[in-house]
Structures are given as C-alpha cells and as structure tokens.
Amino acid sequence: MDLRQGIGLRKLGKTTDEFQQDLLSNLYYRRGTTVESASARDAYEALSQTVRDHLAERRARTAAAQFASNPRWVYYLSAEYLLGAQLEQNLLYSGTGDLAAEAVKALGFSLEDLEDLDVEPGLGNGGLGRLAACLVDSLATRDIPAVGYGIRYDLGIFRQVITENGQTELPDDWAFQGNPWEFPAPDDRQTVGFYGHTEPIPGSETRKTWVPGEIVLGEPSHMLVPGYGTETVNIVRLWSAKASEASFDLSRFSAGQYAEAVQEAVRAENISKVLYPDDSTELGRELRLKQQYFLVSCSLRDIVRRFRLRNEGWDTFADKTVIQLNDTHPTIAIPELMRLLVDEYEVPWEKAWEITRKTFAYTCHTLLPEALETWPVRMFEKLLPRHLEIIYLINMLFLREVEARFPGDHDRLRRMSIIQEEPERRVRMAHLAVVGTEAVNGVAELHSKLLRETVLDDFAALWPAKFQNVTNGVSPRRFVKLSNPRLSDLITEGLGDDGWLRDLERLAGLERLADDSSFRERWQAIKRANKVDLAVGDPDSLTDVMIKRFHEYKRQQLKLLHVITLYQRIRQNPAADWVPRTVLFAGKAAPAYHAAKDIIRLIATIAARIEADPVVSPYLKVVFPSNYNVTLAERIIPAADLSEQISLAGKEASGTGNMKLALNGAITIGTLDGANIEIRARVGEDNFFLFGMDAYEAAQARANGYHPRHYYERDDELRAAMDTLISGIFGDVGRRVAGSLLDWDEYLTLGDFRSYLESQEHVEKTWRDTARWTRMSILNTAHSGFFSADRTVADYAARIWRVAPVAVPRLD
Ligand code: CBF
Numbered sequence: 001m002d003l004r005q006g007i008g009l010r011k012l013g014k015t016t017d018e019f020q021q022d023l024l025s026n027l028y029y030r031r032g033t034t035v036e037s038a039s040a041r042d043a044y045e046a047l048s049q050t051v052r053d054h055l056a057e058r059r060a061r062t063a064a065a066q067f068a069s070n071p072r073w074v075y076y077l078s079a080e081y082l083l084g085a086q087l088e089q090n091l092l093y094s095g096t097g098d099l100a101a102e103a104v105k106a107l108g109f110s111l112e113d114l115e116d117l118d119v120e121p122g123l124g125n126g127g128l129g130r131l132a133a134c135l136v137d138s139l140a141t142r143d144i145p146a147v148g149y150g151i152r153y154d155l156g157i158f159r160q161v162i163t164e165n166g167q168t169e170l171p172d173d174w175a176f177q178g179n180p181w182e183f184p185a186p187d188d189r190q191t192v193g194f195y196g197h198t199e200p201i202p203g204s205e206t207r208k209t210w211v212p213g214e215i216v217l218g219e220p221s222h223m224l225v226p227g228y229g230t231e232t233v234n235i236v237r238l239w240s241a242k243a244s245e246a247s248f249d250l251s252r253f254s255a256g257q258y259a260e261a262v263q264e265a266v267r268a269e270n271i272s273k274v275l276y277p278d279d280s281t282e283l284g285r286e287l288r289l290k291q292q293y294f295l296v297s298c299s300l301r302d303i304v305r306r307f308r309l310r311n312e313g314w315d316t317f318a319d320k321t322v323i324q325l326n327d328t329h330p331t332i333a334i335p336e337l338m339r340l341l342v343d344e345y346e347v348p349w350e351k352a353w354e355i356t357r358k359t360f361a362y363t364c365h366t367l368l369p370e371a372l373e374t375w376p377v378r379m380f381e382k383l384l385p386r387h388l389e390i391i392y393l394i395n396m397l398f399l400r401e402v403e404a405r406f407p408g409d410h411d412r413l414r415r416m417s418i419i420q421e422e423p424e425r426r427v428r429m430a431h432l433a434v435v436g437t438e439a440v441n442g443v444a445e446l447h448s449k450l451l452r453e454t455v456l457d458d459f460a461a462l463w464p465a466k467f468q469n470v471t472n473g474v475s476p477r478r479f480v481k482l483s484n485p486r487l488s489d490l491i492t493e494g495l496g497d498d499g500w501l502r503d504l505e506r507l508a509g510l511e512r513l514a515d516d517s518s519f520r521e522r523w524q525a526i527k528r529a530n531k532v533d534l535a536v537g538d539p540d541s542l543t544d545v546m547i548k549r550f551h552e553y554k555r556q557q558l559k560l561l562h563v564i565t566l567y568q569r570i571r572q573n574p575a576a577d578w579v580p581r582t583v584l585f586a587g588k589a590a591p592a593y594h595a596a597k598d599i600i601r602l603i604a605t606i607a608a609r610i611e612a613d614p615v616v617s618p619y620l621k622v623v624f625p626s627n628y629n630v631t632l633a634e635r636i637i638p639a640a641d642l643s644e645q646i647s648l649a650g651k652e653a654s655g656t657g658n659m660k661l662a663l664n665g666a667i668t669i670g671t672l673d674g675a676n677i678e679i680r681a682r683v684g685e686d687n688f689f690l691f692g693m694d695a696y697e698a699a700q701a702r703a704n705g706y707h708p709r710h711y712y713e714r715d716d717e718l719r720a721a722m723d724t725l726i727s728g729i730f731g732d733v734g735r736r737v738a739g740s741l742l743d744w745d746e747y748l749t750l751g752d753f754r755s756y757l758e759s760q761e762h763v764e765k766t767w768r769d770t771a772r773w774t775r776m777s778i779l780n781t782a783h784s785g786f787f788s789a790d791r792t793v794a795d796y797a798a799r800i801w802r803v804a805p806v807a808v809p810r811l812d
Contacts, residue, residue: 031045479637
C-alpha cells in the first residue's frame with residue numbers, strides 16, 4: 001500500500017447513507033454525544049468535521065503530489081486574512097452540500113441553522129486581508145503549490161455596534177467555542193527571540209551571534225484551503241504565541257504572587273492576542289513590531305525547515321521558493337532571511353543577498369504616504385538589534401549602488417536611504433521591501449503607475465524592470481455562487497453551464513441576453529428578491545451602497561453631503577416625483593481614528609433625523625447595519641443597485657468591493673481612481689456613472705492652492721448642506737465634520753461635490769428607465785470577468801513568481 005500517495009485512505013461517504021454514517025461517527029466518537037441529545041452545536045461540529053474529512057483526504061493527496069514534483073513554492077506572508085465563514089464554502093468546494101442537507105435534516109436540523117453557528121475568523125481589517133483570502137483560494141483553484149502564513153489572533157477585528165452615538169468596539173472572541181476548521185501542529189513549533197544583544201564571531205566580518213533577551217514560542221495550526229473544481233487543497237498556517245515553560249514563575253506563585261508569577265507568560269502571549277493593537281502608545285507600537293517579527297520569524301523557519309527536508313544546497317533555495325510580502329508588514333523577513341543564512345547557516349553575505357533578493361517579491365497596497373510604514377531606529381535597536389545591524393549593512397551597500405549610478409546626487413541618496421534621518425531616525429519599510437526583492441507590484445494600473453511616478457519614483461528610475469502591475473481580483477465562488485445563489489443559477493442557465501465559476505471571462509456570453517426582455521425581467525426580479533432578503537428598506541427603492549472601511553480619502557463625507565442635499569430638496573418640494581432611495585453605509589473605523597468615527601456618528605444622527613421626518617422618510621432612508629464583515633458583505637452586495645466608489649482620484653490603490661459589486665450587477669458611480677478605471681474600461685463608459693477630478697487634476701488642484709471655501713461660497717446647495725451642519729442641528733459632530741471640510745478638506749470633497757451631484761441626477765434619470773438600468777446591470781456582470789482572483793493569480797504566477805501548477809490525481 002502506497003501510503004504517501006494517500007492510497008491507504010478510507011473512501012469517504014459519497015452517498016447520503018454513507019455521509020450520514022460518517023456524520024454519526026463524528027457525533028458519537030468525536031463529540032461524545034448521541035442523536036437524542038445532540039444540540040445544534042453538536043450537529044454543527046459533527047457536520048464540520050465530516051466535511052473537513054473530505055477536504056483532509058484531498059489534502060493528503062495534494063501534499064503527496066506537491067512533494068513528489070519538487071516545485072517552486074509560493075509562500076504568501078500576510079498580517080491579515082479575512083477568510084469568511086467556512087462551512088458553506090467547504091460544503092461547496094467538497095461537493096457535499098446536498099448530502100449534508102439530507103444528513104442534518106435526519107438529525108432534526110436545517111443546514112441554514114447550522115451555518116448560522118459558523119463564525120467567520122475576523123483575522124483582518126479590510127481590503128488587503130480579504131485579498132489575501134481570495135488569492136489563497138485562487139492559488140488552490142489554479143493548483144499552485146502554496147502556503148499562506150499569518151497570525152492566529154485570539155481576538156480578530158473588533159465587533160462593531162452602531163448606535164446614534166456612533167461606533168462602539170467590542171472584542172471579537174471568534175474562536176470562543178472552538179474552531180472546527182483548524183488543525184493544530186504543535187510539532188512544528190518555532191522559537192522566536194526578541195531584545196538582547198549581539199556578539200561578534202571571531203574571524204568573521206559579517207556574521208554575528210544574537211543573544212535574545214526574551215524567548216517566545218510560535219505554535220502553528222492550519223486551515224485547509226480547497227481549490228474549486230480541482231483536487232488541490234492548500235493550507236493557511238497561522239501562528240499563536242505561547243510562553244515557554246520557563247516563563248512561569250513557580251516560586252512567586254507559591255508565595256501567592258499570582259499575577260506576578262504569570263506576567264512574563266502573559267506578555268509573551270499578548271503577541272497574538274489582538275489584531276492591530278492600539279498604537280497610540282509606545283508599548284502598543286512595540287507590540288505591533290513584535291507581531292510582525294513573530295509572524296516573519298516563525299514562517300521563515302518553517303519555510304527553511306520545509307526546504308531542508310530535501311537536503312538540497314542553498315543555491316537552489318530561490319528556485320524552490322518565492323515569498324510574497326503582502327504589503328510592508330512582513331518586510332522584516334528580508335533581514336531575517338539574511339540573518340538565518342549568514343549567521344546560522346554560514347552562507348557568505350554576497351551569496352545570501354543574491355538568494356534573498358531572488359526569493360522575495362513585494363506588493364504595495366497604498367498611495368498614502370502616511371500608510372508607508374516606518375519604525376523608529378531606537379525601537380529596532382532594542383527589540384531586534386541584529387536585524388538593525390543587517391539593515392545598516394544592506395543600506396550601505398545599496399547606497400553605494402545608487403552613488404555609482406548617480407554620482408554626487410546626495411539628495412537622491414537621502415531620499416532613497418532605508419534609514420530616514422529627519423526629524424527622527426526611522427527605518428523605512430517600503431524602501432527595504434523594494435531593495436530586498438526581485439519584483440514590486442501595485443494592485444491596479446493607475447496605482448502601479450502612480451507608484452512609479454510618485455511614491456517610489458527614485459526606485460523606478462534605478463530599477464525600471466522591477467516594477468509591475470497586477471490588478472486585484474475577487475473570488476467568484478464566494479462573491480457570486482455562495483453569496484448570490486439566485487443570480488448564479490440564472491447566469492449558469494443563461495450560459496448553458498457553470499464553467500464561468502472557473503473561467504470568469506465566460507460571463508461575456510451574457511451580453512447577448514441583455515437585450516432579451518424576459519431575461520432582464522428575471523434579472524431584475526432576482527435583485528428585488530435579494531433586497532427583500534436583506535430587509536433594510538423598500539425593495540423597490542434604489543439601493544445605494546457605500547460599504548468599505550471608514551477613511552476620509554474614501555469620502556463617506558461626500559456621500560453624506562449628497563444625503564443632506566436630497567433631504568433638503570425633498571423638504572422644499574415634497575410633492576415632486578422623487579426617486580425613492582435606500583442609502584446603506586457599512587464599514588468600520590480604526591478605534592483611534594477620531595475624524596472617521598465622527599463621520600460614522602454623523603451618519604447615525606442624520607439617519608435617525610430622516611427616519612423621524614414624515615415628509616422625507618417615504619423617499620429617503622439611511623441605514624447603517626453594524627459590524628461590517630465578510631458575512632455581511634455577502635448579504636449586501638447581491639442587493640445593491642448602485643455602488644459608491646467615490647474616493648479622491650489618486651488615493652485608493654485599487655478597491656475590491658468595486659469589483660464584487662459590479663460582478664453582482666450593481667452600477668458604479670465613481671471617480672477615475674484605483675480599479676474603477678479598469679472597471680469602466682471593461683463595462684463601458686455608458687454603463688458607469690463617472691464624476692470628479694482625475695488623479696492629475698486633483699494633484700494640480702492641491703498644488704495650485706485648493707480653497708474649499710471657494711466652492712462653498714459659489715454653490716448654493718453645497719452651502720445649504722454645510723450650513724445645516726454648521727448650525728449644530730446634528731450636534732457638535734456635524735460642526736466638527738463641516739469645520740474640517742471648510743478649513744482644509746484634505747481630500748477635495750467640496751471640489752468634487754457639484755460633479756457628484758450631477759452624476760447622481762443622471763443615476764436617477766437612468767433608474768426611472770427600468771429596462772435600461774437592468775441592461776446596464778447585466779452588462780456590468782458580463783464584463784467583470786477580468787476581475788477574478790484566478791486571473792490575478794495567473795498574472796502573479798506567470799510574471800512574478802514563475803511557478804507552474806501541479807495536478808493532484810483523483811482518488812478514483
Ligand atoms: O489591495 C487590496 C486593498 O488593499 C487596501 O485595502 C489596503 O489595505 N491598503 C487598499 O486600500 C485597497 O485599495 C486595495 O484594494
């Protein structure tokens with residue numbers, strides 16, 4: 001029996017009876033309960049384990065096939081993963097949905113009841129974390145050998161409660177009841193050092209010994225990441241911080257000093273306690289840097305362990321390994337790999353540097369200068385003394401290279417240095433990431449262009465070939481098939497089969513159906529039914545959604561000025577023929593970002609005011625469901641008519657919500673920002689509501705001395721909306737928001753106001769023509785095929801990673 005090929009595995013139940021048997025085994029043997037006394041949770045756990053077994057069997061075959069082919073592995077390092085709920089996805093990806101529905105029915109439960117118990121792991125904050133989840137899904141779907149590495153935060157992104165007072169944050173103990181999707185792997189535990197000092201190694205100029213002052217253990221567990229329509233099951237490996245045995249002080253405990261006895265252990269375990277600890281204090285900032293190094297150190301040791309299983313020489317390391325840095329958070333991986341190679345494995349510095357540069361690639365996800373991470377040198381010196389020495393050496397050699405290319409250009413050296421000197425010495429992580437990698441990419445065409453032209457222009461001048469674009473994408477399985485089953489069925493019927501789920505460009509076949517009135521009616525009926533399910537407003541109203549993190553550059557405040565203007569227009573002329581609208585906001589603001597929290601509070605206040613107004617409320621409703629997460633997005637997106645993508649041009653790197661909404665037939669109102677540009681180019685100018693300055697006009701406006709008051713003074717409706725805020729009828733928060741817009745308006749909200757309003761009028765005119773609107777909606781879906789994460793992964797694979805798929809043989 002060839003165990004390595006997984007041939008020794010028991011065949012899993014493929015009929016209802018067999019599946020039922022497996023479910024009962026799990027109920028009896030793993031849950032230790034009986035059919036008579038099984039609770040919904042027992043049934044959920046037993047079902048999850050049964051489904052998981054199906055995937056685990058595929059995982060065993062995947063591991064065998066991948067090991068046998070000795071491929072170049074993709075290792076994706078990300079501080080965030082927003083994986084979404086697992087049960088529904090895994091039922092779909094294992095093809096066990098129907099079997100499961102029957103089996104749980106016999107136990108007296110419905111699948112929906114059990115799906116409600118499935119808590120999504122909120123291990124991320126926004127677009128970057130969800131992108132990571134879409135990419136690992138597509139890596140598996142494309143049969144690419146890959147491991148995603150991350151942190152298993154005990155508390156994920158906070159749970160948000162919205163009241164009239166705005167946002168309240170509560171802890172998200174997502175795994176409080178356990179997590180049936182996770183496999184602990186304590187044998188692969190790693191040891192991570194912090195603090196301490198370095199000592200020279202006699203006879204070596206580059207090698208050093210690092211003597212850490214604190215040791216923390218990293219314990220991995222993994223979640224399975226199945227591919228869709230294929231056998232491959234990859235993994236995401238998540239690290240938890242554990243105190244070493246030595247950190248428990250038994251003598252203090254015996255002396256009754258219980259808190260003191262565990263304080264070191266608590267400090268160690270705090271590393272994976274929360275996602276993005278508050279960084280308004282020095283300790284909080286240090287904890288974030290500790291998290292980053294913890295992720296990197298555990299993951300690199302694991303990657304090296306896997307490489308060394310084969311006893312190949314270091315010369316082949318980069319041929320077998322590509323490590324993608326998801327933004328700058330894992331950038332310390334560059335000096336860490338150098339440290340491992342030079343200090344621990346005695347690889348000469350030059351060789352180690354060649355290997356390192358060929359191994360890493362870096363994705364930048366921002367254009368906001370303040371989002372490009374830097375860390376104080378003194379913090380590095382204290383926490384990671386050896387890494388700082390390595391960074392200094394990397395920087396010295398790098399600056400020599402720059403000097404050789406641009407002799408005497410001291411200003412350039414200062415700008416490009418990995419170390420910022422003024423006003424405080426800091427390590428520039430994005431510079432380190434560019435210097436230490438083979439490829440750097442932005443996440444939409446405009447973003448990549450602006451990176452080359454502005455934020456990273458000096459680096460692009462030095463290494464033009466290093467800079468690439470890979471436009472983001474999203475999973476059509478999660479964001480159409482699972483979240484919008486009605487539309488998914490109609491698309492499958494319209495196209496003749498469901499091949500589009502693996503080849504999304506096939507949606508183009510819907511174009512011919514856009515002119516078929518009966519198809520349009522069915523399309524429209526589905527949108528309506530999805531709105532009924534969402535149950536936030538009149539399903540016949542225009543459902544206008546703005547769902548994304550709260551940030552001033554995204555300009556939720558612009559949407560709010562539109563709402564206030566509509567409110568005033570309706571009040572002035574209640575008898576006019578208004579288009580009823582439900583405006584839905586959802587999203588979280590970082591707990592310490594007060595301006596964004598003010599905007600949330602203002603929305604909540606205005607929503608309540610409108611609701612209580614009998615003149616306006618029949619036509620306008622503002623809703624703000626709490627706790628935006630993947631699960632909520634999956635409910636809102638299918639019901640959206642209008643997708644608000646109204647950031648100031650040149651600020652949103654890409655956006656992925658824009659793609660999900662267009663894919664589900666929402667029509668975008670947006671600026672020429674991020675991936676909006678590519679969406680518009682594909683769906684067609686007539687099927688997109690454009691407004692506002694483009695990125696170059698916006699930069700010009702700022703450079704020429706932008707004056708928000710100029711717009712306020714010249715536009716009566718804008719002034720009226722602002723004056724309402726200033727009057728204080730919406731409280732101090734209204735005054736604060738208006739004040740910041742009038743005094744500075746960093747993101748040119750007032751400058752784009754009139755253009756936005758005009759575009760919204762165009763929206764309403766179009767909405768009145770249902771056939772036209774529905775046609776546009778169908779064409780949005782039909783031409784969104786490019787925005788599949790499968791295409792994104794294929795781009796990375798071909799142009800950056802240079803990796804090939806490895807097919808996993810079927811069992812039968
Ligand atoms: O690339 C994925 C997303 O990343 C962000 O969310 C980020 O965290 N930097 C950007 O803001 C988005 O534009 C981008 O789509």
